[in-house]
Structure formats: structure tokens, C-alpha cells
Amino acid sequence: MSPLTEQQAKEYWRRNVSLMVKLMVIWFVVSFGCGILLFDFLNQIQIGGYKLGFWFAQQGSIYTFVVLIFYYARKMAALDIEFGVEEE
Amino acid sequence: MDLQTLSYIFVGATFALYLGIAVWARAGSTKDFYIAGGGVHPVANGMATAADWMSAASFISMAGMISFMGYGGSVFLMGWTGGYVILAMLLAPYLRKYGKFTVPEFIGDRFYSRTARVVAVICLILCSVTYVIGQMKGVGVAFSRFLEVEYATGLFVGMVIVFFYAVLGGMKGITYTQIAQYCVLILAYTIPAIFISLQLTGNPVPQLGLGSTIAGSEVYLLDMLDRIVVDLGFKQYTTDVRLSTLNMFAYTMSLMIGTAGLPHVIIRFFTVPKVKDARSSAGWALVFIAILYTTAPAVGAMARLNLILTIEPEQDEYLVYAERPQWFKNWETTGLLKYEDLNGDGLIQYSADPAVNDMVKIDNDIMVLANPEIAKLPNWVIALVAAGGLAAALSTAAGLLLAIASAISHDLLKGMIAPNITEKQELLASRVAMAFAILGAGYLGLNPPGFAAGTVALAFGLAASSIFPALMMGIFSDRVNKEGAIAGMVAGISVTLFYVFQHKGIMFIPGTSFLGDMQPNWFLGIEPNAFGVVGAIVNFAVAAAVTSVTAAPPASVRELVDHIRIPAGAGTANDH
Numbered sequence: 001m002s003p004l005t006e007q008q009a010k011e012y013w014r015r016n017v018s019l020m021v022k023l024m025v026i027w028f029v030v031s032f033g034c035g036i037l038l039f040d041f042l043n044q045i046q047i048g049g050y051k052l053g054f055w056f057a058q059q060g061s062i063y064t065f066v067v068l069i070f071y072y073a074r075k076m077a078a079l080d081i082e083f084g085v086e087e088e
Numbered sequence: 089m090d091l092q093t094l095s096y097i098f099v100g101a102t103f104a105l106y107l108g109i110a111v112w113a114r115a116g117s118t119k120d121f122y123i124a125g126g127g128v129h130p131v132a133n134g135m136a137t138a139a140d141w142m143s144a145a146s147f148i149s150m151a152g153m154i155s156f157m158g159y160g161g162s163v164f165l166m167g168w169t170g171g172y173v174i175l176a177m178l179l180a181p182y183l184r185k186y187g188k189f190t191v192p193e194f195i196g197d198r199f200y201s202r203t204a205r206v207v208a209v210i211c212l213i214l215c216s217v218t219y220v221i222g223q224m225k226g227v228g229v230a231f232s233r234f235l236e237v238e239y240a241t242g243l244f245v246g247m248v249i250v251f252f253y254a255v256l257g258g259m260k261g262i263t264y265t266q267i268a269q270y271c272v273l274i275l276a277y278t279i280p281a282i283f284i285s286l287q288l289t290g291n292p293v294p295q296l297g298l299g300s301t302i303a304g305s306e307v308y309l310l311d312m313l314d315r316i317v318v319d320l321g322f323k324q325y326t327t328d329v330r331l332s333t334l335n336m337f338a339y340t341m342s343l344m345i346g347t348a349g350l351p352h353v354i355i356r357f358f359t360v361p362k363v364k365d366a367r368s369s370a371g372w373a374l375v376f377i378a379i380l381y382t383t384a385p386a387v388g389a390m391a392r393l394n395l396i397l398t399i400e401p402e403q404d405e406y407l408v409y410a411e412r413p414q415w416f417k418n419w420e421t422t423g424l425l426k427y428e429d430l431n432g433d434g435l436i437q438y439s440a441d442p443a444v445n446d447m448v449k450i451d452n453d454i455m456v457l458a459n460p461e462i463a464k465l466p467n468w469v470i471a472l473v474a475a476g477g478l479a480a481a482l483s484t485a486a487g488l489l490l491a492i493a494s495a496i497s498h499d500l501l502k503g504m505i506a507p508n509i510t511e512k513q514e515l516l517a518s519r520v521a522m523a524f525a526i527l528g529a530g531y532l533g534l535n536p537p538g539f540a541a542g543t544v545a546l547a548f549g550l551a552a553s554s555i556f557p558a559l560m561m562g563i564f565s566d567r568v569n570k571e572g573a574i575a576g577m578v579a580g581i582s583v584t585l586f587y588v589f590q591h592k593g594i595m596f597i598p599g600t601s602f603l604g605d606m607q608p609n610w611f612l613g614i615e616p617n618a619f620g621v622v623g624a625i626v627n628f629a630v631a632a633a634v635t636s637v638t639a640a641p642p643a644s645v646r647e648l649v650d651h652i653r654i655p656a657g658a659g660t661a662n663d664h
Contacts, residue, residue, distance in 0.1 A: 013653050
């Protein structure tokens with residue numbers, strides 16, 4: 001059974017969802033945004049041999065995804081401890 | 089040493105390793121068999137997930153597709169990695185907390201319905217079987233090209249190997265074999281890429297090489313490639329949009345949510361000890377996947393450049409056909425490369441214009457498999473690629489077969505037909521189911537149905553439109569009821585199948601598309617392979633509509649949803 005009161009459980013879930021939403025916005029912006037919708041615009045910028053839009057589509061979005069997952073895992077581990085719901 | 093001997097040594101050594109693991113990691117309980125005992129370290133699970141996930145399509149075909157699609161190929165790169173963000177945040181931790189063995193089991197419990205569980209089993213089997221055929225084909229092709237044995241013999245050897253470690257060890261055997269397979273396939277992928285990047289740009293890191301200048305010049309590699317392909321009449325490599333921006337958007341989204349909904353990937357997250365580990369393990373999986381996926385665009389671009397420079401060393405100076413290199417001849421015999429001297433001048437002209445182009449066929453798959461030969465790399469590198477391709481195909485096949493076998497033995501047999509069997513009997517049943525799944529997959533690999541070519545893409549569409557929405561609604565809503573979930577799954581998968589079959593023929597048999605080929609009428613210009621996201625939207629909409637007019641779910645569902653949202657008290661996965 002949940003060690004949290006109903007109020008606490010709601011708060012824990014609210015904080016989880018708000019973190020999730022923030023990170024999913026970044027997920028959307030780097031892939032669908034920079035890699036597809038803003039592709040032509042960003043391609044005006046050149047970094048080394050890469051046009052920026054092309055770099056996001058084939059490299060940058062993937063690196064960002066990795067960072068997002070580890071950031072989420074770390075933040076959630078801290079949230080679990082704050083609410084005392086971490087596992088033994 | 090000649091190439092064939094080296095290939096035998098490399099492939100033989102890796103197979104001996106997989107068999108050794110099979111003997112060492114036998115399953116003693118159903119928990120071992122279904123979820124490897126639930127004690128797999130998150131980093132190890134990440135590596136196994138990466139091998140599970142990266143199939144013959146990722147290893148052999150993807151760089152080739154990027155090679156010919158240029159920027160348009162980005163849909164695979166973003167689509168097949170972005171799904172892990174969804175998995176890590178929206179699915180894996182909660183399903184791990186729930187702590188059962190299979191995906192249909194969660195759907196059946198959350199929607200308090202055996203019918204929902206059966207519908208989920210059908211969706212799972214549909215998408216896993218279509219997927220596994222592609223892997224079996226990959227095994228047969230790799231064997232026949234590199235070891236020069238019959239396609240059927242190659243397939244049979246592959247089946248025997250998988251049989252050993254999957255039937256003996258279940259998920260436990262598969263997990264440890266996949267870790268070994270990951271190491272083999274990633275070495276096999278990156279070593280040639282490093283060599284080629286060094287040759288072309290002087291930079292050993294392919295991800296940086298792709299953005300560098302050609303060695304000994306001031307010209308950027310991508311600019312040179314852009315110029316050359318435009319000269320040949322193709323679209324500019326770095327800006328070649330796949331059909332339309334909306335289509336690329338839909339394609340990427342379909343692959344992302346399809347990835348997140350594939351049962352053989354999801355069950356890998358049931359094997360870690362804690363909810364916390366399920367989150368970080370998705371991160372590790374993506375790290376291991378990203379090593380290949382960020383190398384692939386470099387392989388694609390560099391292979392295209394090397395291919396063109398072989399055929400056309402200087403502008404408008406073409407290679408004489410009689411002087412073509414050995415790899416060209418080898419691949420001609422496989423039928424994956426075809427030359428026709430259209431103007432009878434004995435030269436190899438390569439062009440986007442079909443009236444001039446002598447290279448009538450260049451199969452996507454050649455770009456990875458022949459890449460080391462085109463770049464004149466040593467034979468041991470080429471042999472390594474053979475072992476890597478086999479590792480990629482076998483590891484994914486084993487994961488898919490486990491998902492199928494556990495759906496049959498755990499969801500159908502133990503869950504419905506004979507709930508009273510003992511654990512020992514269930515373990516035996518799961519082994520028998522696995523054996524039959526391997527035989528079935530082998531049969532389909534030998535006699536691929538006409539639709540085999542389009543199957544991997546179809547699997548993503550099916551997972552995206554059926555399983556993914558059901559899981560999302562199960563976790564994020566306590567209102568959606570069984571009527572809604574069942575109607576949603578059926579509607580989502582039907583719409584997707586209908587659209588794909590309409591445009592590609594019923595079961596992909598040409599000429600049976602019932603309204604005729606109507607590419608100009610594609611819904612919003614979305615190609616069939618990118619349609620999963622539309623199926624998912626239909627699924628969500630139908631589920632919401634049906635839920636709103638039928639009875640609310642019982643109070644126990646509310647408790648279940650509250651339970652999975654909080655990590656404490658997960659224990660390891662079990663079936664009670």
C-alpha cells in the first residue's frame with residue numbers, strides 16, 4: 001500500500017507530470033521543431049560542415065534525447081527520496 | 089587469409105560464445121524464463137535492450153536508406169531513438185511498478201477484461217510475427233553472402249543457435265546473449281566507420297568526420313556530396329525532404345510511438361530490480377543505441393560518396409565496366425547490384441535520369457555490407473561485419489520470439505485456458521511455445537509471404553495504433569473503461585491495416601488494393617508507413633467517445649492506477 005496520504009500522492013504525481021511536460025517540450029522542440037519544422041530556417045546557420053537544421057535532424061536530437069532521459073531519472077530519484085517512496 | 093575463411097572464424101567464434109552462454113544461463117523458474125529473474129543491472133539491461141532493439145534493419149538497411157534519402161532518412165534516426173524518451177517517462181517505470189510478466193497482462197488487469205487481454209495478445213502477435221520475418225530473412229541473407237552457403241542452410245543454422253539459448257534460458261539466456269551480441273554488432277559497425285572516416289576526412293570519429301573537410305582540401309564533405317549528387321541530377325543530399333514536411337512529421341511520430349509500443353522492447357524493462365532502474369535503464373539503452381545511430385548518418389553519407397567516386401573518379405569520367413572492382417562483381421552475383429550498358433559504351437554511367445543511368449539497381453543493404461569493400465578495408469573488417477549483421481538479426485529475433493512465446497504460454501494458456509497449471513508445467517509450456525515460435529518464424533523466413541518487404545514498417549504502425557494508446561490511457565487515466573479500450577484498440581489497428589492494405593494491396597499482394605492505387609489521394613499526403621500516428625489518434629478518440637457513454641470502471645481500477653504511479657513497494661515482478 002502507498003505510504004503517502006492522498007494529498008501527498010497527488011502532489012508527487014503533479015510534480016512528476018510537470019517535470020515530464022517540461023522535458024517532453026524539449027523533446028518535441030529538438031526533433032520535430034529544429035529537425036523538421038524549423039529545418040530551412042536553421043540551415044542558414046552553418047557549424048563546421050554541418051548545416052544546423054541537418055545537424056539537429058541527424059545528430060543533435062539524439063544527443064538531446066539521451067540527456068533528457070538521464071536528467072529525468074536523476075530528478076525523479078530525488079523526488080522519490082523527498083516523498084519517502086524510494087525503494088530499498 | 090581469404091575472406092571466406094575469416095568469415096567462418098568470426099561467425100563461428102561468436103556462435104560458440106552464444107552457445108556457451110546458453111549452457112551457463114539456464115532458466116530454473118517461470119520468473120527466470122519471462123523476466124530473467126528480475127535482477128538484471130540497469131546498465132546490462134540497457135545493453136541487452138540495445139541489441140534487442142537494433143535489428144537487421146538498423147544494422148544492415150538503415151545507413152543505406154539514409155544514403156539514398158539524405159535528409160529524408162532523418163525520420164528513422166529521430167523516430168527510432170525518440171521513442172526511448174517516451175518509454176523512459178511515460179511507460180517503463182509504471183509498467184515495471186505493476187510488476188507482471190507480459191504487456192497483455194497489464195492491459196487485461198487495468199481494463200478488467202479478458203477480452204481486452206485477448207485483443208492485446210492478437211495485436212502483440214500480429215506486430216511481433218511481421219517483425220520476426222524480417223529478422224529471419226536477414227540471417228539467411230548474411231549467411232548466403234558471407235559464408236556462401238544456401239539461404240536455407242544459413243537460416244537453419246541461425247534457428248538452431250536461437251533454439252539453444254532461447255528455449256533453455258528464456259529471457260535469462262536471451263539477456264546475457266544479447267549483451268554479447270551488442271558488443272559484437274557495435275564493434276562491427278563502428279570499426280569500418282572509423283576507418284572510412286579516417287580515409288576521407290582524417291578524423292577518426294565518424295560523427296565529427298561527417299562535419300569535417302575532405303582530407304587534404306578545404307571542401308566540407310557534405311558540401312562535396314551535395315555538389316556531386318546535384319551534378320548527377322539527384323536532389324541535394326542535405327535538404328532532400330521526404331515527400332512533405334507533414335509526412336516527415338507523421339513518419340517520425342509513428343516510429344517514435346511505435347517504438348514505445350513494441351512489446352519485445354517493453355518487456356525488457358520488467359527485468360530490472362527497481363522502478364528507478366527502469367528509468368535509468370532506458371537512458372543506458374539509448375546511449376548504446378545512439379552510438380550506432382549517430383554513426384549511421386556518417387556511414388550513409390560516406391558510403392554514397394565512396395560509391396560515386398568509385399564509379400566516377402573525376403567529373404564526367406566514368407569507370408570502364410570491364411575494369412570494375414571485385415566487390416562490384418560479388419554483389420552483381422547476389423542480384424543486389426545490377427548494371428545495364430544502356431548506351432553500349434562500356435562505361436558505368438550513374439545518374440538520376442533513368443534514360444542514362446547504367447546502375448539500374450543499387451540495393452540499400454549494400455551500402456553497409458559492401459561499404460568496407462568499397463573503401464578497400466582489410467578482410468578481417470569485412471568478416472567482422474558479417475558476424476555483426478548476424479548478431480543484430482539473431483538478438484532481435486530472440487527478443488521477439490520471447491514476446492510471442494510468453495503471450496501464448498502466460499496470457500493464453502495460464503491466463504485463460506488452464507489457470508491451474510503448476511509453475512513447472514507453465515515453464516515447460518513456455519519452452520514448447522518458444523520452440524514452436526522458432527519453427528513458425530523459420531518457416532515464414534523460408535517461405536516469406538509476399539508482404540515480407542513491407543513488414544517491419546507495418547509492425548511499427550500496428551504497435552503505434554494499438555498497444556501504445558492502450559498503455560498510455562491505462563496509466564494516465566483512471567476513467568477509460570474496458571469498452572473504450574477494446575473499441576479503441578480495434579478501431580486503431582483496423583484503420584491502420586485498412587490504409588496500408590488499400591495502398592499496398594491486401595497482405596501486400598500487388599493489384600488487390602481495393603480502391604486502386606491512389607497515391608494522389610493519400611490522406612493529407614501521408615505515406616502508408618507513416619500512418620501509425622493517425623491510427624493512434626483514432627484509437628484515442630474512439631476510446632474517449634465510447635468511455636463517455638458507457639459505465640465507469642470499478643473502484644479497484646482507481647487503486648491500481650494509484651498503485652503504479654508511486655515507486656515504493658514494487659518488489660520484483662511476479663505473477664500474483
